[in-house]
Amino acid sequence: MLELTHDDLCNMSHGETAFSIDDYKKGVPRWCPGCGDNSVLNSVQKLCKDKQLVPEKTVFVSGIGCSSRFPHYMNTYGFHGLHGRAFPVAEGVKFRRPDLNVFVITGDGDCCSIGTAHWIHAIRYNMNMTVLLLDNSIYGLTKKQTSPTSATGTKSNTHPKGSVLPPINPIQTTLSVSNASFVAQTVDWKPAHVFETIKAAYEHPGFSFVRVIQRCPKFMGDLYETTIADQSALTLLTHENGIKLDEKAEKSFKNIIQHNPSDINKGREYAEMKDSIPIGLFYQNKNAPRYDEYGAHNIGMPVTERITAINKELDKYAV
Amino acid sequence: MLELTHDDLCNMSHGETAFSIDDYKKGVPRWCPGCGDNSVLNSVQKLCKDKQLVPEKTVFVSGIGCSSRFPHYMNTYGFHGLHGRAFPVAEGVKFRRPDLNVFVITGDGDCCSIGTAHWIHAIRYNMNMTVLLLDNSIYGLTKKQTSPTSATGTKSNTHPKGSVLPPINPIQTTLSVSNASFVAQTVDWKPAHVFETIKAAYEHPGFSFVRVIQRCPKFMGDLYETTIADQSALTLLTHENGIKLDEKAEKSFKNIIQHNPSDINKGREYAEMKDSIPIGLFYQNKNAPRYDEYGAHNIGMPVTERITAINKELDKYAV
Amino acid sequence: MITTQSFPIEKEIKNRSITVSQHVVEIVSDSGEGAQKAGQSFGSISAKMGNGVWTVEIIPAEIQPPARSRAGASGIRIRIGSEKVTNMGDHANLVVALNEQVLYGRIAQDAYTKDTVILLENKWALKNKEEYTTALADFNAKGFKVIEIPMEAECMKYVSDAKKGKNMWVLGMLCEIYNRDITKAEDQIREVFKKKSEKVFEDNVNLLHGGYNWAKENLDLNFEIPPPENAGDQIVMNGNEAMAMGVMAAGIEVCAMYPITPATSISHKLAECFENAGGIVHQAEDEIAAIGFAIGSSYAGKTALTVTSGPGLALKTEFIGLAVMAEVPLVIIDVQRGGPSTGLPTKVEQGDLLAALYGEAGDAPKIIIAPSTIEECFHFVIKARKLAEQFRSPVFILSDTNLATGVSPFPRPKINVESFASPIDQSTWDKNVSPFDWDPKTGISKRPIPGQKDGMYTLTGLAHDEDSKVAYEPEINQKSSEARSRKIAAVLQTLKPPVVNGDESGDLLLVGWGSTKGAIEEAVATARKSGVKVSSLHLHFLSPMEPGLEDIFKKFKKVKTVELNYSDTIGDPLITKKSRRYAQLAWLLRAHTLVDVDCYSNVFGQPINPSKVLDMIKEKLK
Amino acid sequence: MITTQSFPIEKEIKNRSITVSQHVVEIVSDSGEGAQKAGQSFGSISAKMGNGVWTVEIIPAEIQPPARSRAGASGIRIRIGSEKVTNMGDHANLVVALNEQVLYGRIAQDAYTKDTVILLENKWALKNKEEYTTALADFNAKGFKVIEIPMEAECMKYVSDAKKGKNMWVLGMLCEIYNRDITKAEDQIREVFKKKSEKVFEDNVNLLHGGYNWAKENLDLNFEIPPPENAGDQIVMNGNEAMAMGVMAAGIEVCAMYPITPATSISHKLAECFENAGGIVHQAEDEIAAIGFAIGSSYAGKTALTVTSGPGLALKTEFIGLAVMAEVPLVIIDVQRGGPSTGLPTKVEQGDLLAALYGEAGDAPKIIIAPSTIEECFHFVIKARKLAEQFRSPVFILSDTNLATGVSPFPRPKINVESFASPIDQSTWDKNVSPFDWDPKTGISKRPIPGQKDGMYTLTGLAHDEDSKVAYEPEINQKSSEARSRKIAAVLQTLKPPVVNGDESGDLLLVGWGSTKGAIEEAVATARKSGVKVSSLHLHFLSPMEPGLEDIFKKFKKVKTVELNYSDTIGDPLITKKSRRYAQLAWLLRAHTLVDVDCYSNVFGQPINPSKVLDMIKEKLK
């Protein structure tokens, strides 16, 4: 009987290897015009092409929300699951399938509200997957309710007079979880930065968490318009070990800070930045223990060996 | 028709006021001999007496676990609810009942595993309640399974060869949530410190989070024995705005650090301390916005006024 | 007679006003074109003129479907009548379409029939000539009466961007066709645009009149739908709004929720005005927290509400079990949508009955009621709060998308203090009374509320005795289980057998629950007029089941439920009488009465209409 | 005859060995005194000698109950027989009690009867004289035969701390009384203490022999329970261990769980040895994550398992709905405990049947099976994995506390490759085949597994078409719902009508499911011997319901289920035939067959014993 071992799975040949960007596209995205999700989709498709990811070896897992429609637009395997529950599903996919490239697409409600427990624990598991939190600071799909990342005072259908609580800071919270290994932030309207960030995330051996600050023209109107217009509204965190932009792209930033991503304390301080949105890599640790490695350690054990083990166990109960 | 306004509720007279410690006791605690939960119970009963909390105005809310049996041993109102769900219940209790003193008792599984989402969001709501996380680094009630705070390598019934992940750091994670307002740590075997910590927590106007490192002699045997024996295994964080011990109690500590609880960055650094357990107040902010104040803002509106408002609303739909 | 015409209209056949007892009108468009706003206004104006009205939204599958796509049909249906209108009716009589493609979506849903008049925006004749021409031919072949109308061109006479105001022009046109009071329409527009500038208001009023006048001059369509005698003070709203109003009138102070379609708009409405009526909406981090919060509030004396739909209901399961076990009063509104799983979020289904009844592990008896009209949406919330407190139990209200978004007028309820919750009891508790002093006959006990001296107890979801002490003794568990179950029998004592609509005996009895009532009764009335011996019965209590059903059923040759949920069809591959999985109420009634109750059901995600029921009646009695 | 004696025993009546066909033995104590270890060893030794055996743990309510308390009764019951033993039996024949107070707890549970022999630790005669004397008088008055024994004093001859070894002394005593093979006992002790030092082992062997010799010299009690003919290769374990072994033999690679009594020990067993058999236990952050993880694994080709009990099941509801909707193979083991809510965590109930069937909003058909013996616990896991994959569906296995903790020998299963999951298919997918290419007849479709070229699709919990594309069209939702439901009818096609135990017609048919089989069949056998026309039927499939039930039922005058869950009792206040809430299987069978199925049920949290069933049979046929 054929057994698929860890190596079998990971080294399986998949015919032709030159995939074009179109090979990763499926259908027509149904996001509103100007929706930041479109820009992220483009970057991800570009990444797939650059990395020549084998489409059938790639799985996009999402929850529910506008953003979570993402997998439907990728010509790969996809799992558009339950609201808030993308992480456990993605972990289950990866656990015994080290050969699959796993991406998680989640929204601010999906990840930071209903999915909070799984988010926190996913960070701790540190399984090798790329996570994109598409954060528009609002519930898009259900038509404008306050999200945990909505700025205080945001007017929504559940808080018509303005929300009353300070927003969660997904970067700070992610940094606080033991075993966090890659924590970055970008904004959808800087495609070069989005791309480099996603690329670095993909290359990171572990759980790479990227918060993409995303425009929702439909419900958050001009929230980011001022930000886009104002060059100083963004602060670029850069470093030779961080996310690098080419010179031209970097020039579009007025505020640039050198930040060594191995310095978590500094990372935490930058995460609190108030008047400007810090983007870049806050923290990276390539050596954090990975639960997916544990999950893969006994894959493909021959059935005969397994039967022997079971029989040995049964012997203990023999009468 | 009698309406109970905010003031009515809060100023209601409750007869005699001199409660003795016995007035807060109920039944015989059913924890194992030497269980750290006993020591916390004692401190809490002492606090109730010191503060002369009116028993019927006091509610202990818990989840499920050994620790969550706590409310049964208090002669107050109690809510021994569902595993992981103490926070939402406590929030619901407090929302429209500002007159009630609300305590939350939770365990490391209850709070940091199944209850993670509620824990994080409870911090953000910053409602005025005192939270005691009785952290024994194990699942006690269900007989020894790994908990998120179990040190890597802990042998349990679900990880007989030792757990594989680094433990969650509840202090660090709590500190990372926007609107955190009181974050402290103590150890059950230092009763004076437990008491002072709980007292400061109770006095804090907001969500006061206290992690009590708690011994489970039944399942974690000698985990803390060395710590108890070794004076330097603890580091006392102290400050005039922090948790103060009397001189004698303070003398029992070898490592003492002055830490100003308004300095969250330092607090975060101390939270990472590796070889010694830091105890004391990591952070406090008495001015963080409180969701319970929002919840109480329109309590006790007279029925006539409410009827008028409803009718005004109905007018809009009149044909 | 109305015939297919091409623009310009032949003027000579204008002004033959036809009197009809009811008409079904639709406005369909791409989403975002304001069709629903126009339709709702049209409905409101009609209601204000005293007509019976029912409106249902036509919702596309996607939040942002591509323009001019079949799946993108968005809009509204308005049924107006001389009498009370209780459902969306059958085929549309008149349709305003902002493009021809969306009509295909509605045709697929069997919304139109031969003779349906279609007023079609003709700008596509230029822009998308081929598609447009093909469609027109199709429509004519189907027998629709298509009238092409230069809507955009006409609008451009008043505004520079026709997209923004076409809906008001359409409203004006409809007002003329149906002889609606144009000043009422102006008032309505003022209400709609009250937060916008005066300029916006003026533009829209101009468009309104533009449409009105254009129709007067160019269209040979005019219908009179005389209103009934004065029906008294009426209000017009949808079921979710009625629920929100009911919440306030019930004196509930806390609505703890997590957003989910189609329940969320209850909380949107509340978020607008609840705080003026002594309450607050709490948007929790998830559905579990929402119900936990509500239970905490209830425990502390303020019986609270949580609102949700299918996926959210699933998450609340564990807490519902706790509320049953610890006897916490609680109101749960479940606005049912298509299932299972995420299913059809914007479509109607009555698929949660069994989940509400049996979702929890162990025995978790609870009260379940289902409103069948928008008016009942209001009153049932008050009823639920009272039942919850009286029987110290969670109470489910099962509504659905059809009620949630359907708009219809009903008598304005008098708001008075009786419907409000009493202030919480803070008197000293009688020490001799246990916190679960179960009445041996009814299972009912009175609950101590935090703040009550001498009432201290610790609520628990573990098995417990009268004193709320954890107890594992066999007899105690048996006894407390009996008490909880007995309460359902006690509720039953308060109910009267339901009244049959039609004769009390006959060939066929249809049994329904929830939003299908109007359609069923309309079909029964029609059938009975033609001599068919059919009656119907509509249940409002599902737990306990209303009394006397067996006796009622026995007087009919056949009994069949009409439900919007799934059942197998006998005759389909592998499906026999024995392998068949029945619709939910049918299944319950079979177990309850041992009568061979049949079912007519589907999961089309559409409200049922009278003609479908009528067809079925005829089929069943063949 | 055995009479009440006080120490020292009268030696002259020693050694009259009595042969019995079965005996029920209990060891009861405070918790932590090792009674369960001694009893399990006693059971194992007996099984090794070829006897039929059934053991059940006696679990106190609290993790740390006070010593010498009635509610603290902890221990074990061991039933040994000359034939296969299938249940815990009725009253105990012989009880070893480490203090007199815990006996009250068991008396309250009706565990003893006149003539039950009680071997009582007599050290309390000094320490707690008054209580002890009162109790002794009580016991004598009840007709128990109490023999006082100086257990502690005897143990002190071998060890300095008697608390640590008394259980082994008791084991020795029991071995003598029942003529157990003392070398087998030594082997057993070696297994139990294999991780401890040689000294510990020696101490315990000394205690064993001490007890043995003491009994030989001092007790006039000796029973012979001859084993049956060689029953072939046997193993002895509890139901949870059998499940864990079944998981490995099924070739499952992932068990994702969150701890919960009484399901957790399945994962404890797996955690010990799963990794040697190619699998891993994943302890998730909660039950939702656990099932989500399992579904992820299943989706990626490795059909996974999640194990839980009531409160955890509630949390899994939403994901179960997704698995049904998206047709993900999945095995869900629910070890039922007392409900509702947290209920009775350590006690038995069969209360989750309806929740498993109907927990999800919308229509969520799935397969549900229930093992009735420990042996079936093993085999049903394999069956479930196969059904899950074949029908692309979640499969529930409903076990309960009685099976989970009951220990009994059964034929050692042959482990072979057939029971293992096939390696995941990584071949190229046929592009022409949709990911949900529902067979029109059976609803079955084949699933693409990530890694399969050309099989790419996006799984969704939204309504979808064959291509897994989100679709809101009425016909598509109807069609896909039919496909999912049809699969249940397809499973039904593979089933044969169940076989009646006893005659195929008669006065009364008892119908059971799950762990009650042994007790029911034993009662039926006894009743039939005395001429009563009673038969029984045991169901293993609950969804689909096994075929032919109506025909079987019609041949009996009365049909009654025997279930460990709640039902109202007719005659109780307010409870009539019409208001009654039925036991869960009874309710289903009524709807399914329209036969007036009655039920006998309780929520005592105790396994049912044959005599209770027997009493009921007599009562029913009066």
Ligand SMILES: Cc1ncc(C[n+]2csc(CCOP(=O)(O)OP(=O)(O)O)c2C)c(N)n1
């Ligand atoms: C259990 C459950 N609760 C609620 C919903 C309804 N729902 C769908 S998406 C969503 C929130 C979407 O917000 P976000 O995650 O920020 O995604 P976005 O649409 O903004 O991209 C909600 C509440 C659901 N589908 N399931």
Ligand SMILES: Cc1ncc(C[n+]2csc(CCOP(=O)(O)OP(=O)(O)O)c2C)c(N)n1
């Ligand atoms: C929904 C649910 N899942 C699981 C359980 C089982 N359970 C009870 S307590 C507990 C964990 C206890 O650990 P912890 O919270 O650390 O409390 P401790 O007993 O250690 O004080 C678990 C898993 C439950 N009661 N409910």
Ligand code: SF4
């Ligand atoms: S609603 Fe917002 S997030 Fe959703 S598709 Fe539109 S712009 Fe994007």
Ligand code: SF4
């Ligand atoms: S098991 Fe541990 S935590 Fe639980 S009562 Fe015993 S010592 Fe305390």
Ligand SMILES: [Mg+2]
């Ligand atoms: Mg969002």
Ligand SMILES: [Mg+2]
């Ligand atoms: Mg713990």
